[in-house]
Amino acid sequence: MSIKIKSTNQKEMSFIEKARRSQIVECAIETIAEIGYAQASLGQIAKRAKISKGVISYHFANKEELLDQIAIEYYTAWQSYIAPLIEAQKSPKEMLRVYIESNLTFIEENRKHVIAVIEVVSNKRTADGKFGFASDHDETILLPIENILTLGMQDGIFREFTRSSLRVMALTIRNAIDGFTLELMKKSHLDVQEYTRELVTLFEKSATK
Amino acid sequence: MSIKIKSTNQKEMSFIEKARRSQIVECAIETIAEIGYAQASLGQIAKRAKISKGVISYHFANKEELLDQIAIEYYTAWQSYIAPLIEAQKSPKEMLRVYIESNLTFIEENRKHVIAVIEVVSNKRTADGKFGFASDHDETILLPIENILTLGMQDGIFREFTRSSLRVMALTIRNAIDGFTLELMKKSHLDVQEYTRELVTLFEKSATK
DNA sequence: TTTATTTTAGTACAATCGTGCAACTAATTC
DNA sequence: GAATTAGTTGCACGATTGTACTAAAATAAA
Incomplete structure (x- = not known):
């Protein structure tokens, strides 16, 4: 090699x-x-x-490097897109809303890229069959939404989260966003605006007191 | 052939x-x-x-038939397991709770099977590259939770759902359940009881008035 | 302009893939 | 007991895969 x-x-x-x-x-x-x-x-x-x-x-160097590059580029672009939008918000409730909205907008605008990333990430395996993307990858993805939830809880706007309930909440939000991608993949004429609005409503209700 | x-x-x-x-x-x-x-x-x-x-x-007959069989057997078992549990409940709120609980329990008890199903379903393609599992497959999976949400809305316990918000809610619940599987796959010592409790809380809050 | 370096096309190679099937063994039927 | 059917092994086959590499073409540097 x-x-x-x-x-x-x-x-x-x-x-x-x-x-x-x-x-x-x-x-x-x-x-x-x-x-x-x-x-x-x-x-x-x-x-x-x-x-x-x-x-x-x-x-x-090999196929793996090429496929990894797909994911790396996506996450770099995603972070650059999301971070300033969230930082511009004043309240955690606005941050949550903007987090969901910007994620879904970014996905819609990068349909193929995100689909390819999901395919690469979900299929990647190590030599012994484990998931190829390490758990620190997951932590990086979850960090922004976990911060938002923590902030909202400290401000007294969101409900009380334990460490684990905050993690489940964050995972559920991420799963919903990834699920949106799959739905968009199956139904290219999905009403994205409406889907976004509903998701925001759903997670606002589940996060607030 | x-x-x-x-x-x-x-x-x-x-x-x-x-x-x-x-x-x-x-x-x-x-x-x-x-x-x-x-x-x-x-x-x-x-x-x-x-x-x-x-x-x-x-x-x-071919590899496809073998892989399809994995999915068919899973869904047959899943439905037999879930349906009676839900039917035994009196209120839509209980149904929702039992829906989530029984899904996560079933997954935990059939870890490998559900992982294999997710792998098969997400990778299956038709000759022209489309998703191999048709949309009627999705409808079948979503029907039980959609019925529960509809019932709860009619009973005045759940909030008012439009057709689309009900669909987004149902999809989000399913995405959360599928996401649980992936989490279980990455962390074999996940606290399932706690995860279940948190998911029930989350979706109760988001579904009720 | 010549030389050095980078980039590309084309392809060899070992390995593997899914499909298909002949030959053989085991079990059932007539 | 012979014929038929069920079930299995082993492997051929065409196609494809990712890796590796040579020779030629293109570009950059001297």
Whole structure:
């Protein structure tokens, strides 16, 4: 196996390499979103990109690195999108509402990417069969909503949460958001505005006193 | 492709065939639950069953039939388990509580099976890339909880739901239950009782006036 | 312009995949 | 007991997979 360390230790990636990596990631996203993880071979991705398979192996150490990149890029973009919106809110109740709204908006605007991420994350396994994405990944995802719930509880607006009930609440919100993605995938003409409104109502009721 | 119709049109399955099919399905469940859908080849399943791959193809028309059987058996068992428990309740509020409790209990008692089902269902695709399990499958799953919510609304115990808000509520409950499965998969020592209690609280608050 | 480096196409390779089937063994039927 | 059916092993086959690599083309540097 050839170790490719140029992007983390050596000099900057060239303009060509950046463009090519980006194209390959984009084609991987589309391929996975359209035919599913199991069918999305490097051959299929290369075909979509109109390049040779060898180009993929030149730019990425292996398939795993390519697929991980899909997830990494998504979460980077997600965080950059969500964080400032939430920080701009004054009250935890507004933060909760904006958290849900912005998540669903982001998903709608990045449909394929989020679908590809869910496929990659749910199918990734370690050599011994465990989930490939570590639990610190989950913690990172859950942190913002857990902070919002904690803040709301401290402000006396939200109900009293124990450590575990706060975790279940946060997980349930995240599960609802991921579930929205699947629903959008099955029904491309879903009324997103209405879905969002209902989710906000639901979680406001369940979070407040 | 050889069409195997013996189990649906011809005479009864023999004792041997029933036992063998059951064993193969069981090994498929374990294989998928342990190493994931993508790695669960017929060879892996046959190895686990200590049989030749040809035995699988003798008893099942193709891999798809075998995997479908995993889901069919799960949902049959799930429905038999859930329905009487809910029917025994007098009020929609009790039904909602028992719905959540019995779902999580059933999942805990059938961990591998439900994990395998989630893997199969989420990865199944039609020839043109669409989700393989049709939307009538979703409707069947959602019907019980939708009925409970409708009943509660008619009794004046639950809040007023529009058609769409009822659907979002039902979906969110199902997403929470599926999310519990994933959590259980990642953390085998999860406190199920506590998780259940929190979920019941959460959805009671969100459903009532 | 020449040389050095990067990038690409094309393909070899071992391994694996699902499907299919011949040959064999075991059990049942006539 | 012979014929038929049920059940199994072992493996062929075409296709595909991810990894790896050579030679050629393209680009950058001297």
